[in-house]
Amino acid sequence: MKKIIVFSGAGISAESGLSTFRDSDGLWEKYKIEDVATPEAWKKNPKLVLQFYNERRAQVLKAKPNIAHTVLAELQSIFNIQIITQNVDDLHERAGSKNILHLHGEIVKARSSISNKTFPIKGDSLDIGQNCNDGAQLRPDVVWFGEDVPNMIKAEELCRDADILIIIGTSLTVYPAANILDFVPSSTIKYIVDPKEIPALSKENLNFTKEKASIGMPILANILKEKYIT
Numbered sequence: 001m002k003k004i005i006v007f008s009g010a011g012i013s014a015e016s017g018l019s020t021f022r023d024s025d026g027l028w029e030k031y032k033i034e035d036v037a038t039p040e041a042w043k044k045n046p047k048l049v050l051q052f053y054n055e056r057r058a059q060v061l062k063a064k065p066n067i068a069h070t071v072l073a074e075l076q077s078i079f080n081i082q083i084i085t086q087n088v089d090d091l092h093e094r095a096g097s098k099n100i101l102h103l104h105g106e107i108v109k110a111r112s113s114i115s116n117k118t119f120p121i122k123g124d125s126l127d128i129g130q131n132c133n134d135g136a137q138l139r140p141d142v143v144w145f146g147e148d149v150p151n152m153i154k155a156e157e158l159c160r161d162a163d164i165l166i167i168i169g170t171s172l173t174v175y176p177a178a179n180i181l182d183f184v185p186s187s188t189i190k191y192i193v194d195p196k197e198i199p200a201l202s203k204e205n206l207n208f209t210k211e212k213a214s215i216g217m218p219i220l221a222n223i224l225k226e227k228y229i230t
Contacts (some may be wrong), residue, residue, distance in 0.1 A: 002228050003080040005162040006072060007180045009170025011194060012213040015088050016063040037144050042113075046137065047128050054125045057107050060089045061124055068168065068193075068213035069095035071221050076227055079164075084155050084180070086170060088142050101158065103151050109141035150158040152179075159183035164228075166220065168193040169213050191220055 010018075035041050036052040073096035075081055083092055083100045088107040092100050103110075109118045110126055114136035130138045143149055159165070162184045170179040171194070181190070190206045193216035210218040 001078075001080045002163040003082070003161060004075070004164040004224075005159050005180075005184065006083045006165060006166045006168065007170065008083060008085040008087060008092070008168050010087060011169025012068050013063070013089050014067075014092055014169070015068065015212060016089075016091055017068045018059060018063050018089060018091075022125055033145060037142075038146050039123065039144055040146075042139060043143070044164070046139070049193060050126050050128065050140070053107065053142065054127075055162075056088075057121070057124055057126075057140075060091075060107055063089065063091065065091045065095035066214050068217040069097070069218045073097045075221055075224070078225070082158050082162075084158065101151055103149055103155060105140070105142040107140060107142060110138040111141040112118050112136045113139045120181060155180070156183045160185070162188050162190065164224070165190045167191070168217065170194075171196075191223075193217060 031052055035045070036049050042049050069091050072081065072083065072092070076096075076098060081097070083094060083097055084103065085100060086103050088105050089210060090106065090108050090114050099105065106118075108121060110120050110121050110130075110132075111135055112132045115132075116136055117132065117134075119132055119138065126138055126140065128137070132138055160183070161178065165180070165184050165188050167180070167190065172181070184190070191207065191209065191215060193209045193211065195210060195212050209220050211219065
């Protein structure tokens with residue numbers, strides 16, 4: 001069974017109605033990144049940070065997985081699928097995918113601001129005064145700008161024996177996540193699903209499906225089945 005690493009970014013969730021901080025008409029437009037998504041912001045105004053992530057969480061909980069998510073879940077029955085995602089939503093999980101590594105955390109979870117131990121959020125909001133059992137204020141389980149990405153080490157390990165790499169919905173401009181191409185063997189066949197070609201990438205073992213995720217993933221799924229399932 002072929003091992004497929006799927007590396008997903010904001011583009012796949014955008015089709016479920018979740019905007020990114022780069023969108024000009026999304027939730028991020030109301031806030032400055034440095035005011036809501038950095039360790040310094042948390043120290044300066046934790047109430048504002050919690051408010052911002054409560055708004056984002058409410059959007060996530062209303063969103064539904066799209067066909068790109070469900071196609072990936074269906075491929076689990078015939079391929080060894082490991083998803084590595086930059087997204088903090090739980091749409092892959094709700095679509096039925098099992099093996100998911102979140103690089104930037106999970107917005108439906110909270111984290112101790114002292115120990116980094118994670119907890120499920122009761123309800124859909126996190127507020128000042130909600131502490132964990134070590135007495136620390138709970139913060140969103142999200143990696144902020146300027147923080148380390150501890151799951152990158154695990155991501156690198158998962159990629160070492162990949163037969164196929166699928167990159168979907170990401171421009172590969174955010175580091176260290178953009179190093180994903182360097183984690184897989186040189187022989188790994190790479191597929192990019194994105195409306196825009198990424199010109200800086202090497203063309204070696206690289207195949208483009210220049211469509212948005214909901215259109216491109218069903219196309220790519222058929223290609224994989226025809227090529228690797230006999």
